[in-house]
Amino acid sequence: MNKLELIGRIGNDLEVKKIKDDFNILEMSIATNEKWKDKNTQEEKEKTDWHVVKFYGSTVDNAKKFKKGDLVKVSGKLNYDEYDDKNGSKQKRAYLHCFSIEEGLKKNDENTTNI
Numbered sequence: 001m002n003k004l005e006l007i008g009r010i011g012n013d014l015e016v017k018k019i020k021d022d023f024n025i026l027e028m029s030i031a032t033n034e035k036w037k038d039k040n041t042q043e044e045k046e047k048t049d050w051h052v053v054k055f056y057g058s059t060v061d062n063a064k065k066f067k068k069g070d071l072v073k074v075s076g077k078l079n080y081d082e083y084d085d086k087n088g089s090k091q092k093r094a095y096l097h098c099f100s101i102e103e104g105l106k107k108n109d110e111n112t113t114n115i
Contacts, residue, residue, distance in 0.1 A: 002077040004096055006051055007104045008032035010070050016060055026055040026063050030074060030096075052095035054079075063101050071104035 008030040017025045030051045038045055053074050055063045066072055076098040085091045 004078050005073065005075045006030050006032055006096065007073045010066055010068050010072060011050065013068050014064060016064065023057055024060045026060045028053050053098050054095050055098050059098060073102050073104045074098050075100045
């Protein structure tokens with residue numbers, strides 16, 4: 001099964017791109033944070049990862065309700081774009097093909113991982 005869920009903050013202003021008269025695409029970036037306490041040093045650690053999320057067709061309307069900085073939960077499947085870079089080499093970029101988006105959990109509900 002290919003299912004992925006992310007909870008994070010939207011990192012860009014949203015722009016809908018019209019592909020055909022009746023088909024739109026919206027791409028956003030989502031920042032997810034991971035916090036933990038190092039077991040050896042007891043030092044608090046934090047890491048931010050950025051994820052590309054794409055909405056197609058009717059799911060675009062749901063995504064347009066949100067804005068940069070909003071905490072959201074997105075669900076979908078992992079896909080890949082293939083392209084040629086500036087040197088002509090084949091590259092792949094992972095993205096979440098999103099099926100649903102909703103308001104994310106409040107700050108005190110976010111998970112903390114202890115390593």
